Amino acid sequence: xxxxxxxxxxxxxxxxxxxxxxxxxxxxxxxxRLEILxxxxxxxxxxxxxxxxxxxxxxxxxxxxxxxxxxxPSGGRMLFDGHDIAHLSDAAMRPxxxxxxxxxxxPLSSLNPRLTVGRTVAAPLNAxxxxxxxxxxxxxxxxxxxxxxxxxxxxxxGQRQRVGIARAIAMRPEFILADEIVSGLDVSSQAQVLMLLxxxxxxxxxxxxxxxxxxxxxxxxxxxxxxxxxxxxxxxAATVDLFERPQHAYTRELLDAIPTPxxxxxx
Amino acid sequence: xSGFLEIRGLSARLAGTGQRLLRSVDISLPAGSVRGLVGESxxxxxxxxxxxxxxxxxxxxVIEGEILLDGQDLQKVSPAERRRLIGAKAALIPQDPLTALxxxxxxxxxxxxxxxxxxxxxxxxxxTRALEVLAEVSIPEPxxxxxxxxxxxxxGMRQRILIASxxxxxxxxxxxxxxxxxxxxxxxxxxxxxxxxxxxRHGTALLFVTHDLGVVSKVCDTxxxxxxxxxxxxxxxxxxxxxPQHGYxxxxxxxxxxxxxxxxxxxxxxxxxLDAVAAEVAASDAAWRPSGGARG
Amino acid sequence: MLDGRGSIRRRSGARLWLSAAWLTVFVLxxxxxxxxxxxxxxxxxxxxxxxxxxxxxxxxxxxxxxTDSLGRDVLSRIIHGARIALVVALIAGTATCLLGSVLGLVxxxxxxxxxxxxxxxxxxxxxxxxxxxxxxLIAVLGTxxxxxxxxxxxxxxxxxxxxxxxxxxxxxxxxxxxxxxVAGFTRLRTLATEILPNVLPTIIALLTLxxxxxxxxxAILSFVNLSISTDQPTWGGMIAEGRTSIHQAxxxxxxxxIALFLTVLSFAQFGxxxxxxxxxxxx
Ligand SMILES: Nc1ncnc2c1ncn2[C@@H]1O[C@H](COP(=O)(O)OP(=O)(O)OP(=O)(O)O)[C@@H](O)[C@H]1O
Ligand SMILES: Nc1ncnc2c1ncn2[C@@H]1O[C@H](COP(=O)(O)OP(=O)(O)OP(=O)(O)O)[C@@H](O)[C@H]1O
Ligand SMILES: [Mg+2]
Ligand SMILES: [Mg+2]
Numbered sequence: 001x002x003x004x005x006x007x008x009x010x011x012x013x014x015x016x017x018x019x020x021x022x023x024x025x026x027x028x029x030x031x032x033r034l035e036i037l038x039x040x041x042x043x044x045x046x047x048x049x050x051x052x053x054x055x056x057x058x059x060x061x062x063x064x065x066x067x068x069x070x071x072x073p074s075g076g077r078m079l080f081d082g083h084d085i086a087h088l089s090d091a092a093m094r095p096x097x098x099x100x101x102x103x104x105x106x107p108l109s110s111l112n113p114r115l116t117v118g119r120t121v122a123a124p125l126n127a128x129x130x131x132x133x134x135x136x137x138x139x140x141x142x143x144x145x146x147x148x149x150x151x152x153x154x155x156x157x158g159q160r161q162r163v164g165i166a167r168a169i170a171m172r173p174e175f176i177l178a179d180e181i182v183s184g185l186d187v188s189s190q191a192q193v194l195m196l197l198x199x200x201x202x203x204x205x206x207x208x209x210x211x212x213x214x215x216x217x218x219x220x221x222x223x224x225x226x227x228x229x230x231x232x233x234x235x236x237a238a239t240v241d242l243f244e245r246p247q248h249a250y251t252r253e254l255l256d257a258i259p260t261p262x263x264x265x266x267x
Numbered sequence: 268x269s270g271f272l273e274i275r276g277l278s279a280r281l282a283g284t285g286q287r288l289l290r291s292v293d294i295s296l297p298a299g300s301v302r303g304l305v306g307e308s309x310x311x312x313x314x315x316x317x318x319x320x321x322x323x324x325x326x327x328x329v330i331e332g333e334i335l336l337d338g339q340d341l342q343k344v345s346p347a348e349r350r351r352l353i354g355a356k357a358a359l360i361p362q363d364p365l366t367a368l369x370x371x372x373x374x375x376x377x378x379x380x381x382x383x384x385x386x387x388x389x390x391x392x393x394x395t396r397a398l399e400v401l402a403e404v405s406i407p408e409p410x411x412x413x414x415x416x417x418x419x420x421x422x423g424m425r426q427r428i429l430i431a432s433x434x435x436x437x438x439x440x441x442x443x444x445x446x447x448x449x450x451x452x453x454x455x456x457x458x459x460x461x462x463x464x465x466x467x468r469h470g471t472a473l474l475f476v477t478h479d480l481g482v483v484s485k486v487c488d489t490x491x492x493x494x495x496x497x498x499x500x501x502x503x504x505x506x507x508x509x510x511p512q513h514g515y516x517x518x519x520x521x522x523x524x525x526x527x528x529x530x531x532x533x534x535x536x537x538x539x540x541l542d543a544v545a546a547e548v549a550a551s552d553a554a555w556r557p558s559g560g561a562r563g
Numbered sequence: 564m565l566d567g568r569g570s571i572r573r574r575s576g577a578r579l580w581l582s583a584a585w586l587t588v589f590v591l592x593x594x595x596x597x598x599x600x601x602x603x604x605x606x607x608x609x610x611x612x613x614x615x616x617x618x619x620x621x622x623x624x625x626x627x628x629x630t631d632s633l634g635r636d637v638l639s640r641i642i643h644g645a646r647i648a649l650v651v652a653l654i655a656g657t658a659t660c661l662l663g664s665v666l667g668l669v670x671x672x673x674x675x676x677x678x679x680x681x682x683x684x685x686x687x688x689x690x691x692x693x694x695x696x697x698x699x700l701i702a703v704l705g706t707x708x709x710x711x712x713x714x715x716x717x718x719x720x721x722x723x724x725x726x727x728x729x730x731x732x733x734x735x736x737x738x739x740x741x742x743x744x745v746a747g748f749t750r751l752r753t754l755a756t757e758i759l760p761n762v763l764p765t766i767i768a769l770l771t772l773x774x775x776x777x778x779x780x781x782a783i784l785s786f787v788n789l790s791i792s793t794d795q796p797t798w799g800g801m802i803a804e805g806r807t808s809i810h811q812a813x814x815x816x817x818x819x820x821i822a823l824f825l826t827v828l829s830f831a832q833f834g835x836x837x838x839x840x841x842x843x844x845x846x
Contacts, residue, residue, distance in 0.1 A: 019419075022415075023411050023414045023415065053451070054451065055451045055453060055454065056421055056422075056423025056424060056427070056449070056450055056451050056454050057407070057420075057421040057423060057424055060421075061421055061422060062421075105422040105449065106363060106364065106365040106366070106422060106425075107363065108363040108365070108366045109363070109365040109366050153324065154324075154326070155309075156308055156309040156310075156312075156313060157308070157313065157362040157363065157444075157445065158307075158308025158309060159308060159309055160363075162308075179422075180422065180448070180449060183448040183449065184308075184362070184445060184448050184478075185308055185478065186305075186306070186307040186308050186478045186519075187478060187480075187519065187522040187523055187524070187535075187536075188307055188519075188522055188535040188536040189307065189308050189535075190478075191522065191534060191535040192535055195535075213449075213450065213451045213452060213455075215452070216524040216525060217524065220524065253453055254451065254452055254453060257451075257452035257453045257455070257456040258452050258481070259452070259455075259456070259459075259479065259481030259482050259484065259485045260481055260484075260525065261480040261481045261483070261484045261508065261520070261523050261525070262484055262508065263484040263485075263504045263505055263508050265485075266485060
């Protein structure tokens, strides 16, 4: 089985994404296109953890949404396990879906307000809310099993975020795109989730793309990091090199702005 | 010393199960100062913020305690009066940016409406002010952004929209519920500086909910550490970082990752510490008697 | 900016139960009309014309709400009139709701040409003044219960369609819909299990409102004599007849009007009450 799998779970080359810019739409005729990703290339080896960092609005979420094919690229190639998924139709994409998951940036909006936590986690498994896998997934992210009966609005922000994580890992995908999933968690829950992800990577060969603003988390978790700026990759380096010898000025700026827990150095 | 915001002995519980969410919380926040509110996920940080703004969920009832905003007890005035007081003096930066914005309306009116409706500004003045605050939170091309819908913005932009919108009216009190979780560190730094500046200029009081002790050390003056709805430590930032008094506080501080140290490993707060603080909360629960009758 | 949910604190209990109580009376009256009505609603007796209600001097025992100019018992006629009202409310309300909601869901969720087609149709439809449209339709379809129901459905589906489409569009922008797609749900499953539960509260509120509206429309059509044949008692017909003798016998007009008013009001309140009671987000 292992032989016919590609070594690289993702191979992205010259990926371009644009949207219609409705604010500049002329009265008649189509709106001009606004390019959000401007030719991005990288690969993710199976079992690796890729960190994606970059300023707000630099296109990280857009890149993630394109990789899980919530958006269709306007150019470039995107191979998942050897298949070019860049322009697959919804129907052709569906058999691949369970293997590629995404955890969304905005936890409340990514949970159906009128489904209980249990049903939210169970639905993609085609299971019932009392399926043992649901309780197990909740336990993994540090939520008591009786949370399965709650609705999203009855949870705290961090609890919602963990429900989103539980839903994705319960499906046992090969690849997870995690969009800013630990920023809303306290250090303790953060440690728990990160250790869980590390375990899944080590034991099940999960591959992760990890979008985060938190460079200390990136440093801990990722083997390789790409730095995005205005839809372009400005740096693509092994984690150690990035932190020890940042090449791009923007990367250095990012590193300098991290608040160290030390009240004697005020801004 | 009496603060701009005084929370005294605030206790709240779930209406259905009677489970307690807040346990005699005391918080004092003088004008022009910043208080950090830290604690694990689900500790009740957002509840405190919602109680102050009068937007507690229906299922949560206040058992006792008072909330004084600029000397006025919010529980004692009529709901209409409370809304007016809060609307004029305080603003909330909510925790979930996307759901706090109306998906079917453009950004611009969502910022200006508040100014026009509550403060009675003219449309033109509100629009000018909106552009100004959007620029202050480093939103590129503010005129264009005002004409977009929430789902056309990145996560960090939405969060900055909410920050800008809270700032626009220059309220006397801002409750910021994890306002920088979606921001990259450079923008975060800029916004935190902006907050400090605003607060110095207008004497704004700020209740700052966050997980990031690094951020706390940069912007806060005082700090409340919350566990299971109970304030286990109430201290100044200097003292907290020099020598935290409570076992839970020191564990939190120890668990904070530092990017400068590659060997720093992930340490959740140890089991024993959690057990000890849980036992402490249980003991204080056993000793607690509601003073006066239950209030809805 | 504040979370709107926090400010919804009304007690829903009373209005849900009051409206449910009246609607139960209404439905029972309609179902059991032949058993419970004290008199034959069509029986005329000119000797007993214009009897006042029971508590006014000159009343005849047994005629609780008095009689009309032809001596027919008002209470019995109201009870029998409830039958037509109920049939119209149920059938016209449900049919309108189904047609409009399905089209609205399809337009809002699938977008594309389906949306363009449906939205254009709605625009064109809404350009007609509804009352004129109804009268025209009845003129073409002929009078009768079926025509009334058809007219209501044909005119009012746009109300559902517009609101449901807008709500579906809003919900479709939420990330939970995207995460359903990522989980591999088919479009139809996403629509049925993710979107529908979130649009349903709106649909139910509209449905109960529409039932009330259907009752009113039927009454209006009866009033202008375009509905059911005149030998069947309807509230609208009674109101029309009562109008001519308002100075001699106000009760002939007022009681059916009260029944109509309570029923329409109860439908709307029942919908809101149901929502507040059973919607997990508002509860
Ligand atoms: N549907 C859309 N229409 C117009 N512009 C869009 C749309 N979607 C995204 N954009 C724009 O694309 C840019 C990149 O957005 P994206 O969400 O990918 O940023 P991000 O890197 O995830 O930022 P953040 O860290 O703030 O979440 C933003 O400027 C945003 O306004
Ligand atoms: N409507 C509700 N019904 C039942 N329980 C609720 C409700 N709202 C909140 N809770 C519970 O109240 C507790 C406190 O929630 P709160 O949102 O204040 O946490 P928090 O400290 O802000 O956590 P986080 O950092 O994760 O946002 C949580 O355990 C949560 O599950
Ligand atoms: Mg993003
Ligand atoms: Mg919170």
